[in-house]
Amino acid sequence: MLSRIPLATRVRSAPARRSIWNATKSAVFPAFSQATPRTASSATLTKPKPPVFAELPKPVPFTFVEDTPIVSVDEKKVAIGWDTQTWSRFHHVWLRDHCRCPKCFHPVTKQRLLNTFEIPLDITPIHVESKPEGMLVSWPSTTGHQSLYPWTWLQENSYDPPLRQQAAYDNKVLWGSKIQKAPPTVTYEQVMQDDELGLFRWLSNVDKFGFSFVTGVPTTLEDTEKLSERIGFIRETQYGKFWDFTSDLSRGDTAYTTMALGAHTDNTYFTDPCGLQLFHLLEHSGGSGGATLLVDGFYVASILKELHPEAYDILSRVPVSGHAGGEATNFYRPAAPSGYPVLNHDRTSDELYQVRWNNDDRSAMKRIDPALVEDWYNAIRLWHKGITSPDAEYWVQLTPGTAVVINNHRVLHGRSAFDGKRRMCGAYIGIDEYQSKLSVLTEKFCINENQERSVWSPLL
Ligand SMILES: [Zn+2]
The missing domain is CATH 3.60.130.10 (Clavaminate synthase-like)
Incomplete structure (x- = not known):
């Protein structure tokens, strides 16, 4: 809705x-x-x-996340604390659907390979780790599937709340x-x-x-x-x-x-x-x-x-x-x-x-x-x-x-x-x-x- x-x-x-x-x-x-x-x-x-x-658009600055953000997990979501004031929350099912490892997302064609409809709606990570290069999530699976999401990507795609979605109108x-x-x-x-x-x-x-x-x-x-x-x-x-x-x-x-x-x-x-x-x-x-x-x-x-x-x-x-x-x-x-x-x-x-x-x-x-x-x-x-x-x-x-x-x-x-x-x-x-x-x-x-x-x- x-x-x-x-x-x-x-x-x-x-x-x-x-x-x-x-x-x-x-x-x-x-x-x-x-x-x-x-x-x-x-x-x-x-x-x-x-x-x-x-004026040409400025290059998108790479955000160096100085200290690796704090992550916390509850039943439905992972919360990432960018600083003491700013948090992003991501649903587990959303994160699993957005895995961009080569098995889940074709590195050349840039198309989704994973079957979204096989993800249990109540999926919960077995482990979430804050690494310098991004957030590493381990999923329950017999093959030990892991997803690594770069911090900048998580900021750009944060929807709860939207953080860096630049309005197209702002350029006009x-x-x-x-x-x-x-x-x-x-x-x-x-x-x-x-x-x-x-x-x-x-x-x-x-x-x-x-x-x-x-x-x-x-x-x-x-x-x-x-x-x-x-x-x-x-x-x-x-x-x-x-x-x-x-x-x-x-x-x-x-x-x-x-x-x-x-x-x-x-x-x-x-x-x-x-x-x-x-x-x-x-x-x-x-x-x-x-x-x-x-x-x-x-x-x-x-x-x-x-x-x-x-x-x-x-x-x-x-x-x-x-x-x-x-x-x-x-x-x-x-x-x-x-x-x-x-x-x-x-x-x-x-x-x-x-x-x-x-x-x-x-x-x-x-x-x-x-x-x-x-x-x-x-x-x-x-x-x-x-x-x-x-x-x-x-x-x-x-x-x-x-x-x-x-x-x-x-x-x-x-x-x-x-x-x-x-x-x-x-x-x-x-x-x-x-x-x-x-x-x-x-x-x-x-x-x-x-x-x-x-x-x-x-x-x-
Ligand atoms: Zn994957």
């Missing part, structure tokens, strides 16, 4: 971590109430400046329009280098800010495709694999027109919306407009939660369905018939991990609780005010040679109307491919520095 934390507390407020780009609450109040639609002419158009890196820098002063940027040259450090910086920017520019990209389809593939394989959709489009309404979607598009996330009609989206403007001639709009959905959510917790709660609970139905040959809708809420949270930490919002693609709200109709319309109005507030909108005029990658689960995008010939190319990359690459690079640069992945990796 999961403990239910009140929805109103769901976005962790982390005021200390907010960057200088964040406006104060008093600055946001009027912005939320006076928001007006933006046009390219009123937008602040800036060119990305030299590379701006997110929430931003508003002032990010235009120094947007996260890397160069193409850095990203394409074999040592992958530039690639790690790029993805660390995305992890922290939800987007990053890449400057100096050759203005060809082939080079932009290669850039996308540095992250992972491209996710093919009904719009193709690596796409290249002009405003010719060749597809049944407003993206293929010259119309302005308000801030939205893509693929709200998919069960699993694409994770990253890369855009590269290859050409814009004989016209003007077409500025790109980026809005940090996590930032707007954090403000909404502070100012209107009841609206935040509704957006976190009421599922919304979407559809892509503009082409006769396909019809997309999410697998869950009622769809998914606008704000989606991790079940135990209650961290916000995904924003899904595209009012244009929203389907009929036929499953909404009748008691919530008015509250829900009020909540989406407040959300709309937030994402269209000048404090939240970051407008940038992309130029050929600068690509931008955004996390479609966090950052909303849009554009102003334009005329002339505008050619844009880009790709989608699944959230899992992106996270896999980021994990591998985090491991490479911060965890084990080119050594083989250990069975005690904090990521397993």
Whole structure:
């Protein structure tokens, strides 16, 4: 049974971590109430400046346990005293299930080998010993099975209470329009280098800010495709694999027109919306407009939660369905018939991990609780005010040679109307491919520095 934390507390407020780009609450109040639609002419158009890196994650420090901790055993659990104040308790059955000796856990494939269902639920160790390298547990068995758990691993995986489980949210820098002063940027040259450090910086920017520019990209389809593939394989959709489009309404979607598009996330009609989206403007001639709009959905959510917790709660609970139905040959809708809420949270930490919002693609709200109709319309109005507030909108005029990658689960995008010939190319990359690459690079640069992945990796 999961403990239910009140929805109103769901976005962790982390005021200390907010960057200088964040406006104060008093600055946001009027912005939320006076928001007006933006046009390219009123937008602040800036060119990305030299590379701006997110600070790379610090290597995970190995905790030297100076004195070997005290261990004590009762009927159901082992208690480990890290110091006089801090204790972790582990159930015997949990410890036996998490044995990572080569018989119980495959050292290469990193898969469980032991039969969990043969462990007696009342299993009790016959001996527990505190050793400098970890806790040695001897289990009742005819073959004398022993498990050794490193102290750092026990701290990282402590669940009673959780000790070192770093919240993913803690790495994020929430931003508003002032990010235009120094947007996260890397160069193409850095990203394409074999040592992958530039690639790690790029993805660390995305992890922290939800987007990053890449400057100096050759203005060809082939080079932009290669850039996308540095992250992972491209996710093919009904719009193709690596796409290249002009405003010719060749597809049944407003993206293929010259119309302005308000801030939205893509693929709200998919069960699993694409994770990253890369855009590269290859050409814009004989016209003007077409500025790109980026809005940090996590930032707007954090403000909404502070100012209107009841609206935040509704957006976190009421599922919304979407559809892509503009082409006769396909019809997309999410697998869950009622769809998914606008704000989606991790079940135990209650961290916000995904924003899904595209009012244009929203389907009929036929499953909404009748008691919530008015509250829900009020909540989406407040959300709309937030994402269209000048404090939240970051407008940038992309130029050929600068690509931008955004996390479609966090950052909303849009554009102003334009005329002339505008050619844009880009790709989608699944959230899992992106996270896999980021994990591998985090491991490479911060965890084990080119050594083989250990069975005690904090990521397993
Ligand atoms: Zn074992």
